[in-house]
Amino acid sequence: MLQINNLHVSIDDKEILKGIDLDVRAGEVHAIMGPNGSGKSTLASAIAGRDIINITHGEILFRGENLTGMSPEERARKGLFLGFQYPVEIPGVSLVNFMKTAINEQRKFRGQEPITASEFLKFMNEKKKLVGMHTNLANRSVNEGFSGGEKKKNEIFQMAMLEPLLAILDETDSGLDIDAMKIVAGGVNKLRSPENATIIITHYQRLLDYIVPDFVHVLYKGKIVRSSGKELALELEEKGYDWLKETGEEIN
């Protein structure tokens, strides 16, 4: 589904990613771990199409199609979703209106009629239940005044609404207490299917107790220094990231 080949990315002429290779197939869950500043969020931004990202080498293929030069909205319509580490507050835009606009733009892209008001309402209530979101939140402005947990829940809610083929969840667990994390993880697990895939970017192993990944990759100084099965996460939890520094130096 997603194939990243020798990806080099710089931001403001500073090279952040220095040759990433990654292969994600339908039905898989990949975890990308690594210390702060290793380039995890930059990788997420590169896949989602943020304009400050400059791909200097390599390519990102999504279902065989090169994403370079494609607008973020086009990527989204083709089935990509980015769950933000810091969801943006948008005063004045209600979550309902936002989701309805997003769904209709995606439907338009697929040549479908706009969703009717009653269909939309039914669909939304279903998804709200799935992620355990409080009813009132939908009528409020997007993320405005939401608590940290509510913001992250809202990301999963949007993912549920948009039903992407590939979801990238950037530090979805940061700042969450155990209860909120269980709800978020529960949402992700319920949405898992053989047709879609998920990339979980996280600093901590904790979330992976609830969402069991098929693969774990360790990103360090812009490169994937180790890839393995889920047991790697446990090893990281035990040893921390310090051992990487030696390994990293060797690779460099």
Add this chain to the structure above:
Amino acid sequence: MDQSVPQTDLKQEILTLFERNAGELESLSGGPLNRFRPAAYDDFNRLGIPTAKNEAYKYTPIENYLRGEYDIEFKANPFRINLKEIFRCDIPELDTDVVLTLNGFYYPTDQTPALPEGIIICSLNEASVRYPDIFSEHYSKYADTSADGLIAMNTLFAQDGVFIYLPPGKEFTRPLQVINLSHSLNNLRITRRNLIIASRDSRANIVFCDHTLCNQGYLTNSLTEVVLGENAHVDLARIQNENNLSSHIDNLFVHQLRNSDFKSHTITLHAGMSRNNFFVSLNEPGANCNLNGLFLCDQKQHVANFVLMNHKSPHCTSNQLFKGILDEESTGTFNGKIHVWKDAQKTQAYQRNNNILLSTTARMNSKPHLEIYADDVKCSHGATTGQIDNDALFYLRTRGISEKEAKHLLMYAFANEIVSEIFVDVLKTRIIHLVEKRLRRELMRCNYGCR
């Protein structure tokens, strides 16, 4: 403007225009209107047109807009207005009582609103003759001609407009919509004068809509005095949608007594130059005033909002919120002052101005301003001018929303803070529609008038 061309004396031209026509003008106007002309003449002669040296007009080169060839009418234009026709042209047709003015003159229709007993809505000139006592008690009492040349100029030429009187305890059954229309074969100078008297415990919802029916330049000098008696409530919305050849100076004077409540919503969508001046005087304890404004401008439009909020008495509250979206080479000004007098303790007065610039050539000058002589008050002021939030834009786009639609959503959300405060739901819906169309640039590019 080319400085090498010798400028004619605009003030003298205007004085001469008055002198030549004073006979006709005064013979067509009621005595209480004429009574103020000599003082207005002297004041205008002394003050002239405000220049850039006048702080209030520093960023609005008003004289440039007042120059040019304009006709003037001293009596009502015989043009017949087809109501059905004008509603086709983006003028909100609402469930309201409607009165019209044409080129500044009250335009009688056969659809006179059925009003609760005692409420008067009529021509200003007619009111000066039929109700001289009420009229003279308030006319020109709040708009001080000695303070500003443009106020003096309005009073000098004032002949007609809308007169509204609510007796104690009365209220409109439906909102009142005043549609100000301009129609002529040549460029036209228009003077309009309104007087709104809301007696004790009365309530009124009023909306003014300004429209041009022809592709001519209109130079309008409009002045409205509003007086609110004890516990009176007035909510005044104004939609500016004249063509971009037109310049519009609007002066609003609000005089408030104990526990009265005044709210205004000034929505500026079009016109080449719009100058909105607000002078509010909170004279007795418990009065509240909210001034909201939204302006959307592009091309070479200029929009200026000027506020003087006078807190003269303790325990009064006021809130100003003005927001603007400026594109292309448009320019805007916000100049707002809260003046808290020495005895006005426990004042709460707030002021905010937020602007979005969509182009690198648009320009906004903002001057929030406090002047406080009391020592126990809560006041704040602030202004921001920036671009559309890029993080928000990216966030929306990652959900599949196109850049254009995402920008629209953000601009609309920005504007909605003003629009959502509008009192009547039908009007709110209609204004939302007009603002949406304006943001999408579907509303007529008004260079060619309304048709």
